[in-house]
Amino acid sequence: MKQAFCRFIYHTLLxxxxxxSVPDFDKCIICAAPHTTNWDLFIGKLFIGAVGRESGFLMKKEWFFFPLGPIFRWMGGIPVHRSKRTSMVEQIIEKVKQSDKFHLAITPEGTRSANPEWKKGFYYIALGAQIPIVLIGIDYEKKCITADKYLYPSGDIEKDMREIKLYFKDFKGKHPEKFDLGKI
Structure with missing residues (x-):
């Protein structure tokens, strides 16, 4: 029922x-980009539901106020306290290890503005938990979300981040000027 509802909205209405073409892994980190608008969350959640998969997501804690907080938590949202130095990566690695199924979507830019210095927490989570990173490209120009590549982190972060960034080079966010691959 949920999948049919998401398909109807995602495909038919929108x-x-x-x-x-990526496998439906029991556990993975989803690296989704470009992230240039708040609409990415809703389009992404509809996409995940339409293809019959599930995923949680990270979001800055400031969005978890009433009445949005309970809604975002219900949707799988995990608040991130960006001003504090916490062991979020280690906490998520432990959660992955304790779970039979675990899917978490993270936007590597960490913001909707142009940011050439991508966050690397998603990479360290996947490396520490020994799970794949599924790359999902959002393309507003083509109105298509693509998930056709994944990789297991090798530990050579420079090499792997270059491969990840190159994957996203042809996707167009809603506001392309707000997407910056940085140095690759």
Whole structure:
């Protein structure tokens, strides 16, 4: 029922397409980009539901006020306290290890503004938990979300981040000027 509802909204009402060829891993980190608008969350959640998969997501804690906080938590949201130095990576690694299934979507830019210095927490979570990183590209120009590449982190972060960034080079966010791959 949920999948049919998401498909109807995603495909029929909004006119978006989905290209998915990656396996449905029991555990993975989803690296989703470009992230240039708040609409990415809703389009992304509809996409995940339409293809019959599940995923939680990280979001800055400031969005978890009433009445949005309970809604975002229900949708799988995990608040991030960006001003504090916490062991979020280690906490998530432990959660992954304790779970039979675990899917978490993270936007590597960490903001909707142009940021050439991508956050690397998603990489360290996948490396520490020994799970794949599924790359999901959001393309507003083509109205298509693509999930056709994944990788297991090798430990060579420079090499792996270059491969990850190159994957996203042809995707167009809602506001392309707000997407910056940085040095690759």
């Amino acid at each position: 006119g978006w397409k989905a290209k998915v």
